[in-house]
Each structure stands twice: as structure tokens, then as C-alpha cells.
Amino acid sequence: MGINLVRVIHSYSGFLILLFLSSFSWAALPISESINQWLDTEFVNSTLTREQQEKELLWFHRVSEPLRGMSIRVVSERIDTHWYEANVLTKAFEDITGIQVIHEITGEDDVIKKISTQMALGYNLYDAYINDSDLIGTHFRSDNIMAISDLMAQHGKDFTLPTLDLDDFIGLAFTTGPNGKIYQLPDQQFANLYWYRHDWFSREDFQEQFKSRYGYDLAVPQNWAAYEDIAEFFTMHVKEIDGVKVYGHMDYGKNDPSLGWRFSDAWLSMAGAGDKGLPNGLPVDEWGIRVENCSPVGASVSRGGALNSPAAKFALTKYIEWLDKYAPPDARNMNFSESGAVAAQGAIAQQIFWYTAFTADFIDPTLPVTDEQGRPKWRMAPSPRGPYWESGMKSGYQDNGAWTFLTSTPVDRQQAAWLYAQFVVSKTVSLQKMIKGLTPIRQSDIESDYMSKAAPNYGGLIEFYRSSARLSWTPTGTNVPDYPSMSKLWWQNIASAVSGKMTAEQAMDNLAEEMDSELKRLMNNAADNCQPKLNDVSPESTWLEKPGSPKPKLENEKPKGETLPYVEALQRWEIN
Amino acid sequence: MLYRYLAAVSTAMILTVSQAAGEVVTLYTEEAPPYSTIVGNRIRGLSVDIVKTLFDRSKLQYEIQMLPLKRAIYTTLLETNSCVFPLERNQEREVEFHWVSPVLLSQTAFYVLKNSGIEIRTLEDVEGYIVGSYSGSATANYLASQGIKTSVIPYDAPNIRMLENKRIDIWASDTLVADYLLKQNRNTNIEKKLVYFTTLRALACNLEFPPTAIERLSENLAEMYRDGTIQRLMDKYQSSVLN
Incomplete structure (x- = not known):
């Protein structure tokens, strides 16, 4: 009946039929038919064979038997990958297991507020969260988190997928604490990379004009100096292409929690404010926090940190200057979500801080940034580095949304949610999910034949994820002991600088002072589990004269611009 | 009142x-x-x-x-x-x-007329319908941001009548408020479907x-x-x- 039913339904036309299809359940079918329906119609791309897929889905059906009939609730942020999970994968999971999942989608800040609330009050708001691994420093210090390692060894043991293959996950290191425990299971990953209009950069007239004005080739910028020159070139000199006003830079500046991510994600490390050493810089990380023996000891320069160092102040100054001079006027009134699709509208030449989560939104064949064959006119490439950056440092940010369980959730609900978590990352599902959202989590999917063939359509995404460079694009690390309380300090202070209430210097000084106060509060509140131990205040010169971060102000913060052709720029991914 | x-x-x-x-x-x-x-x-x-x-x-x-x-x-x-x-x-x-x-801690759900034939398993299933909410509610903004057609009136309570008169297809409301209003109106012709969002x-x-x-x-x-x-x-x- 299955395939015939689908054919019959498709043979009709009209609105009601579409509605029927969208909410139709195959749960009423015998399980083998239901599984076949989903494999025929949805999970058509997989690194598993059809037989292996069937076996995997039958396992989900079999082990879910004691949990059948339950309804559970999970929450995640608002990106394409999670919409696919919420609207499609929940239905497949329910049809196969009999467990209903309500997968709520909301703003990332709201996800953090909700997990913080459940941690603080012990109320079971959700049965699982897809929570960024930026909170790993919070989680491994907390008693409220049910580490995945513990879950798999305890009440999740009988519900752990034999073919889960943890070694296949590319982001597991980001969700592992210093104690070696895996706290979260990766669900999606994306990076922030440099994005540019390859077609515009390739135009001979622009290349000639640029070289004559700046003395070097118009190509992929390797440093902030070149990025700035190219931004100026398009906004101030090219001005219009085919009658449309164009801009050499895009960013966002609205007073909003997402303004904080723009900085805490990687901006200071891209400027070079922290220390060498992956994943986050040691002893000073990309938040400017110094750590000693796993304990944070200060964020301000006077305590050995770098949050108000010359490099950090330079980073904020340049962000504001470029936003004012080279971005579209509306950019300063936009947040992360609102700004995400702007470059796809065809008036932006380059964007230094571009999230690859938007890739799927940039390959629509109807967009002005794709050609007649639907291939991108744009490319993504390694991000240019600021003047304080040195080889061996973190190069950018990688978001790792990962399944997170709390001890306050009843055991049977954790088990049901654990099954759903594994389902949406299983090899039966993960390649198809990657195609929908382009947020890869499995090495096997990245190396798949499908992705080899599709790579030219994705503007460099697959090349990035196949290179070792992805190890230099990292999430917030374990030095941040309480992400929810500390992350809000970023946007509150950065917004003051963007609005002009404070200078960039004042904003970073204030931010560093508030960050130290927060570390002090945590020092007083917590047990001895890598908790903060603030250094005494010393003259800033004491720290600035020592090697490494915090680094003294450079005499020349704008060296000569450096660019590389696209292919050579990609090769840098392997070198670094 | x-x-x-x-x-x-x-x-x-x-x-x-x-x-x-x-x-x-x-x-x-x-x-x-x-x-x-x-x-x-x-x-x-x-x-x-x-x-x-x-x-x-x-x-x-x-x-x-x-x-x-x-x-x-x-x-x-x-x-x-x-x-x-x-x-x-x-x-x-x-x-x-x-x-x-x-x-x-509150939750928002979709309500429909019994026998309407509307089945809602996920948020996507309400696309194509008109969903009623009220002015100032974050619910209306949330649904509209997902491209869902919303009908917004000054207060929530009249949405019951809007639903009965088929001026909206689905009513999105706080579960405690909706249950209270339906009980006050002695309305048994409206049923709760998906509880789709949790709010602090x-x-x-x-x-x-x-x-x-x-x-x-x-x-x-x-x-x-x-x-x-x-x-x-x-x-x-x-x-x-x-x-």
C-alpha cells in the first residue's frame, strides 16, 4: 500500500492534499512498511547500505518498546538543520518508535535561558537540549549535567545504538571535559569563515583598478589590512555594479544578545589577542581569560588576561569602523538572524565573519549569487587575520550544537530523548540531514561520494571540512566557567560602544572589569572543580612586558595588505 | 467583563x-x-x-x-x-x-474545532492555515516569523468566537488561559492539538x-x-x- 498510496496522493492536486501529506503518519503501517516508506522517500542518501539502514531503524523500533506512547519535549536554536529535525525527523522517529517528540525551535539566547532555568530550579522544562558546546566549561563544573559518558554507562546503556560510532564524530573533542568525559553528543556544526564574490574578484577591470590603487592583487585577503582595502575599494570606489549600489563589507550591530556572539565566538582570536595553542589558546584564550591549572585567574590585563589588551581594543575599534564606513547603513540595526541572508541578495562583495550555517540559504538557484547552473558565484575561504595573530593560534569559531541532558529529567524521559538524539545523528539519517542543513558532524558523511560530487555546489564548505584546518576553528572552551552569566556581559558592553555611549577603549575596560567581578563571584560560590582563582591586581606593564598574551600595542597595526588566489588560499587550510 | x-x-x-x-x-x-x-x-x-x-x-x-x-x-x-x-x-x-x-513557566498550544479534520504533528503542519492570536503576544510574532499567516486581535478571548465562526482555522493560545476560557464559555466544541512552545x-x-x-x-x-x-x-x- 505504501508506495501506491503516495502515488495516489500525488496524482491528486490541491491544497487539501498537501495538508494531508504534511501531517500524514506511517505509524499505522506494519513497522517494516513504515521503515521502507521513510527509506524510500526521505533517507535516500546514506553512507550505510539499504540493508544496514533497515537494521538500524529496526533497532530503534525494538528498543523503544518500553517507552512507546511517551511524549517528550526538546529544544534547539533556529537554523535550517533544526527545522528539518523538528518538522521531518520527529515524524519519522514517532512512526518508527511510537514516541512523540515535540522539538521546539527558538533563539539561541532563549535556549541558554531555559537550560539555565532548569539547572537553577530543577524543574524539568525539557527532556533534552541541543545546546552549544560553548557551555562545556559550565557543564563539566556542574552537578546538574548528565554526561553522555555516564548516560551510556548507566540507564542509557540498553538504549545506546550499537552503530552510533562515536569515533566518526568530528566534534567530539569540543564536547569532552578536561576529565575525559563526553558531556554532549554533537548534532550539528558550522564555522565562521570568510565569504566573498568570486565572480567580482575575478573581473579583469576590478583587478586592474585594485592593483593600480593598492599595489597588490585583488584576491582572497590574508590579513585585516587587505580586507580593509578591499572593503574600501568596493564601497568607496566601485560603488555600483550593474546599477546596484554595492558594499565591500557586511556585518551586524543591533543591541541584541547575538551581538555578543559576534565577539565571544572568535573575533579577539582572529585579531590575535590570545595565546598560541589549540583549541582556545594557552594560557590566555579567545575570551581574553588567563587560565592556570584549569582555573581561570583573570580577564583584565592587570590580572594577566587580555580582554582589555591593545589587541582586544583594536579588534573592537576595527569592527565599529568597518561597520560605519563600509557596510550597508541598515547593518547596524540588524542582529545575527536578520543579517544572515543579506549577502545573498547580491550587493555585498565580502564578509569577514560569515557563518557557514547560512550556506543552504546561499545556493538557491533563484538568487543573484548563483549562476545559470545554480552554482555559487561566491566562495568561502580562510578568514583573514589581524596584526596580532601568530601561527599556531585559533583562527576562527566553530559552532557545535550538541545534545545535552540534565540530571533533573526523569530517567525514562532521558532514555526516550537519548533515543531521539541518536536517531537524528544516526548514519541512516545524518547524510540526508547534512544535505538539508549543511552542518556536518560525521567524518563518513564529509568523505562520502555524494559530498565529493556535490562539493562544487557548496562554495568551499566541503574543502574546509575535509582539511585539518577545521581543528583551528573552535568553540568557546573550558576556561569559561559560567557561560550564561558571562556571555551577556559581551553584548551589553559592545552595544554601548556601537551606540557611541562609550569609546571602544572604555567598553573593553568595562567588560574586563565586569568579567573579573563575575569570576570573583564564581570563585566565592563554588566547590573546587577548576573554579576561578583570581590573580591579584598588578600594574598592566608587568604582564605586557612578558612574552605571549596580553601583548603590547604594535607600532604599526596596519601592515601591507596580503592576498592569495583562491586555490592557494585553500591550500593554507592544510598548512595551518 | x-x-x-x-x-x-x-x-x-x-x-x-x-x-x-x-x-x-x-x-x-x-x-x-x-x-x-x-x-x-x-x-x-x-x-x-x-x-x-x-x-x-x-x-x-x-x-x-x-x-x-x-x-x-x-x-x-x-x-x-x-x-x-x-x-x-x-x-x-x-x-x-x-x-x-x-x-x-507557560506553554502555548494550537486549538481547533472538533471535526475540523486538521491534524497537527509539527509546526510545519499549520502552514496554509490562518492562526489566531492577540496583540502584544510573543506567540503571534513567533508564528509570523515562520511565515505562518496570523490573525491578531486586541484580546485573546474573542478568538474562541473567531474559531467557531471559522474566521480563523486554528487558535494559538496559552494552555492555562485557553482551558480557563473554554471552561468559562462551557465550550466543548474546541479541542487542544499540539502544545508546541514553552515560554519563560x-x-x-x-x-x-x-x-x-x-x-x-x-x-x-x-x-x-x-x-x-x-x-x-x-x-x-x-x-x-x-x-
């Missing part, structure tokens, strides 16, 4: 203690039983009881006024010594207020509100969760709605 444009005032006098900025704090709320409603000449309800207890414990003087939600939000943005409750806290509103959160509802105060008072309120709210006060109040109102 429910639809009247009404401003009522309920004032608590705590004469022996100091309070924020030395002034009476104006607390705005909306007509949304059982969270807040006018009984006789007094404002009562679950969120009112929680916030009253919170201010009493924090030794802050206050008065409660009832306004339409949109106006309550707007007034709080402008008036220094004011707060609005129980406001749905979300990322878009985060920067506009100082928050004491959560005073309530908060006391949202003007950005000039004293930070020390926010801190004190937050500490006392956490204590009200720890000592079971919030749960007792929620149980009381939930049982009165359901029975």
Missing part, C-alpha cells in the same frame, strides 16, 4: 520599610485569567499572587494596574519605576528590560529600575521556587481551572 477596556488599581501598602528608589513601583498586567483578572474591584490571579508575594517578601511598595498587553509593555518601556508581568521573555525583548525570571514568563522592569531591587527580587523569586511557594500557587490555580 473580559473584553472591557479597563484600568483597575490595586495597591499594597507596606508602611514600615524602604523600597526601590523610595517610590511605589507600578506593576502593569493584562486581563488574562487565570493569570490576572478583576474580581470585584480587586486584581487577582496566579501571576498576581506570585508577584504580590514576591514584592511583599522583597519589602518593596507596589501598585498593580491593568492595561491591554501592548500598552502595558509600551508604558513600562517609558516609565522609570515600572514593570510588566507576566511577560513572555524572548531574545527579541531581552535588551528592552531588566528581567526577574521566571515568574511563570517574567517580571520585566524598565531599564532604569534600580539594579539592587532587581537583584533582591531575583533572589526572593529563586527562594519561592526552592521553598515550594510557586508550586503551591500553581497547583491551586491549575486545579481550579481543571475542576
Whole structure:
């Protein structure tokens, strides 16, 4: 009946039929038919064979038997990958297991507020969260988190997928604490990379004009100096292409929690404010926090940190200057979500801080940034580095949304949610999910034949994820002991600088002072589990004269611009 | 009664203690039983009881006024010594207020006419339908941001009639409010479908509100969760709605 039913339904036309299809359940079918329906119609791309897929889905059906009939609730942020999970994968999971999942989608800040609330009050708001691994420093210090390692060894043991293959996950290191425990299971990953209009950069007239004005080739910028020159070139000199006003830079500046991510994600490390050493810089990380023996000891320069160092102040100054001079006027009134699709509208030449989560939104064949064959006119490439950056440092940010369980959730609900978590990352599902959202989590999917063939359509995404460079694009690390309380300090202070209430210097000084106060509060509140131990205040010169971060102000913060052709720029991914 | 444009005032006098900025704090709320409603000449309800207890414990003087939600939000943005409750806290509103959160945990569901044939398994399933909500509700903004066609009216209660008259296909409403309104209307022709969203509802105060008072309120709210006060109040109102 299955395939015939689908054919019959498709043979009709009209609105009601579409509605029927969208909410139709195959749960009423015998399980083998239901599984076949989903494999025929949805999970058509997989690194598993059809037989292996069937076996995997039958396992989900079999082990879910004691949990059948339950309804559970999970929450995640608002990106394409999670919409696919919420609207499609929940239905497949329910049809196969009999467990209903309500997968709520909301703003990332709201996800953090909700997990913080459940941690603080012990109320079971959700049965699982897809929570960024930026909170790993919070989680491994907390008693409220049910580490995945513990879950798999305890009440999740009988519900752990034999073919889960943890070694296949590319982001597991980001969700592992210093104690070696895996706290979260990766669900999606994306990076922030440099994005540019390859077609515009390739135009001979622009290349000639640029070289004559700046003395070097118009190509992929390797440093902030070149990025700035190219931004100026398009906004101030090219001005219009085919009658449309164009801009050499895009960013966002609205007073909003997402303004904080723009900085805490990687901006200071891209400027070079922290220390060498992956994943986050040691002893000073990309938040400017110094750590000693796993304990944070200060964020301000006077305590050995770098949050108000010359490099950090330079980073904020340049962000504001470029936003004012080279971005579209509306950019300063936009947040992360609102700004995400702007470059796809065809008036932006380059964007230094571009999230690859938007890739799927940039390959629509109807967009002005794709050609007649639907291939991108744009490319993504390694991000240019600021003047304080040195080889061996973190190069950018990688978001790792990962399944997170709390001890306050009843055991049977954790088990049901654990099954759903594994389902949406299983090899039966993960390649198809990657195609929908382009947020890869499995090495096997990245190396798949499908992705080899599709790579030219994705503007460099697959090349990035196949290179070792992805190890230099990292999430917030374990030095941040309480992400929810500390992350809000970023946007509150950065917004003051963007609005002009404070200078960039004042904003970073204030931010560093508030960050130290927060570390002090945590020092007083917590047990001895890598908790903060603030250094005494010393003259800033004491720290600035020592090697490494915090680094003294450079005499020349704008060296000569450096660019590389696209292919050579990609090769840098392997070198670094 | 429910639809009247009404401003009522309920004032608590705590004469022996100091309070924020030395002034009476104006607390705005909306007509949304059982969270807040006018009984006789007094404002009562679950969120009112929680916030009253919170201010009493924090030794802050206050008065409660009832306004339409949109106006309550707007007034709080402008008036220094004011707060609005129980406001749905979300990322878009985060920067506009100082928050004491959560005073309530609430959920939003889709309601349809029985026998409408509308099946809703996920949010995507409501695409193509007209969903009713009300002005100032974060629900309407959330659905609209997903490209879902919404019909927004000043108050939530008339959405029952809108649904019965088929001027909307689906009604999106807070589950406790909807259950209360359906019971009051003795309506058995409307059924709850998917409970699709969970919200932290908060006391949202003007950005000039004293930070020390926010801190004190937050500490006392956490204590009200720890000592079971919030749960007792929620149980009381939930049982009165359901029975």
C-alpha cells in the first residue's frame, strides 16, 4: 500500500492534499512498511547500505518498546538543520518508535535561558537540549549535567545504538571535559569563515583598478589590512555594479544578545589577542581569560588576561569602523538572524565573519549569487587575520550544537530523548540531514561520494571540512566557567560602544572589569572543580612586558595588505 | 467583563520599610485569567499572587494596574519605576528590560474545532492555515516569523468566537488561559492539538529600575521556587481551572 498510496496522493492536486501529506503518519503501517516508506522517500542518501539502514531503524523500533506512547519535549536554536529535525525527523522517529517528540525551535539566547532555568530550579522544562558546546566549561563544573559518558554507562546503556560510532564524530573533542568525559553528543556544526564574490574578484577591470590603487592583487585577503582595502575599494570606489549600489563589507550591530556572539565566538582570536595553542589558546584564550591549572585567574590585563589588551581594543575599534564606513547603513540595526541572508541578495562583495550555517540559504538557484547552473558565484575561504595573530593560534569559531541532558529529567524521559538524539545523528539519517542543513558532524558523511560530487555546489564548505584546518576553528572552551552569566556581559558592553555611549577603549575596560567581578563571584560560590582563582591586581606593564598574551600595542597595526588566489588560499587550510 | 477596556488599581501598602528608589513601583498586567483578572474591584490571579508575594517578601511598595498587553509593555518601556508581568521573555525583548525570571513557566498550544479534520504533528503542519492570536503576544510574532499567516486581535478571548465562526482555522493560545476560557464559555466544541512552545514568563522592569531591587527580587523569586511557594500557587490555580 505504501508506495501506491503516495502515488495516489500525488496524482491528486490541491491544497487539501498537501495538508494531508504534511501531517500524514506511517505509524499505522506494519513497522517494516513504515521503515521502507521513510527509506524510500526521505533517507535516500546514506553512507550505510539499504540493508544496514533497515537494521538500524529496526533497532530503534525494538528498543523503544518500553517507552512507546511517551511524549517528550526538546529544544534547539533556529537554523535550517533544526527545522528539518523538528518538522521531518520527529515524524519519522514517532512512526518508527511510537514516541512523540515535540522539538521546539527558538533563539539561541532563549535556549541558554531555559537550560539555565532548569539547572537553577530543577524543574524539568525539557527532556533534552541541543545546546552549544560553548557551555562545556559550565557543564563539566556542574552537578546538574548528565554526561553522555555516564548516560551510556548507566540507564542509557540498553538504549545506546550499537552503530552510533562515536569515533566518526568530528566534534567530539569540543564536547569532552578536561576529565575525559563526553558531556554532549554533537548534532550539528558550522564555522565562521570568510565569504566573498568570486565572480567580482575575478573581473579583469576590478583587478586592474585594485592593483593600480593598492599595489597588490585583488584576491582572497590574508590579513585585516587587505580586507580593509578591499572593503574600501568596493564601497568607496566601485560603488555600483550593474546599477546596484554595492558594499565591500557586511556585518551586524543591533543591541541584541547575538551581538555578543559576534565577539565571544572568535573575533579577539582572529585579531590575535590570545595565546598560541589549540583549541582556545594557552594560557590566555579567545575570551581574553588567563587560565592556570584549569582555573581561570583573570580577564583584565592587570590580572594577566587580555580582554582589555591593545589587541582586544583594536579588534573592537576595527569592527565599529568597518561597520560605519563600509557596510550597508541598515547593518547596524540588524542582529545575527536578520543579517544572515543579506549577502545573498547580491550587493555585498565580502564578509569577514560569515557563518557557514547560512550556506543552504546561499545556493538557491533563484538568487543573484548563483549562476545559470545554480552554482555559487561566491566562495568561502580562510578568514583573514589581524596584526596580532601568530601561527599556531585559533583562527576562527566553530559552532557545535550538541545534545545535552540534565540530571533533573526523569530517567525514562532521558532514555526516550537519548533515543531521539541518536536517531537524528544516526548514519541512516545524518547524510540526508547534512544535505538539508549543511552542518556536518560525521567524518563518513564529509568523505562520502555524494559530498565529493556535490562539493562544487557548496562554495568551499566541503574543502574546509575535509582539511585539518577545521581543528583551528573552535568553540568557546573550558576556561569559561559560567557561560550564561558571562556571555551577556559581551553584548551589553559592545552595544554601548556601537551606540557611541562609550569609546571602544572604555567598553573593553568595562567588560574586563565586569568579567573579573563575575569570576570573583564564581570563585566565592563554588566547590573546587577548576573554579576561578583570581590573580591579584598588578600594574598592566608587568604582564605586557612578558612574552605571549596580553601583548603590547604594535607600532604599526596596519601592515601591507596580503592576498592569495583562491586555490592557494585553500591550500593554507592544510598548512595551518 | 473580559473584553472591557479597563484600568483597575490595586495597591499594597507596606508602611514600615524602604523600597526601590523610595517610590511605589507600578506593576502593569493584562486581563488574562487565570493569570490576572478583576474580581470585584480587586486584581487577582496566579501571576498576581506570585508577584504580590514576591514584592511583599522583597519589602518593596507596589501598585498593580491593568492595561491591554501592548500598552502595558509600551508604558513600562517609558516609565522609570515600572514593570510588566507576566511577560513572555524572548531574545527579541531581552535588551528592552531588566528581567526577574521566571515568574511563570507557560506553554502555548494550537486549538481547533472538533471535526475540523486538521491534524497537527509539527509546526510545519499549520502552514496554509490562518492562526489566531492577540496583540502584544510573543506567540503571534513567533508564528509570523515562520511565515505562518496570523490573525491578531486586541484580546485573546474573542478568538474562541473567531474559531467557531471559522474566521480563523486554528487558535494559538496559552494552555492555562485557553482551558480557563473554554471552561468559562462551557465550550466543548474546541479541542487542544499540539502544545508546541514553552515560554519563560517574567517580571520585566524598565531599564532604569534600580539594579539592587532587581537583584533582591531575583533572589526572593529563586527562594519561592526552592521553598515550594510557586508550586503551591500553581497547583491551586491549575486545579481550579481543571475542576
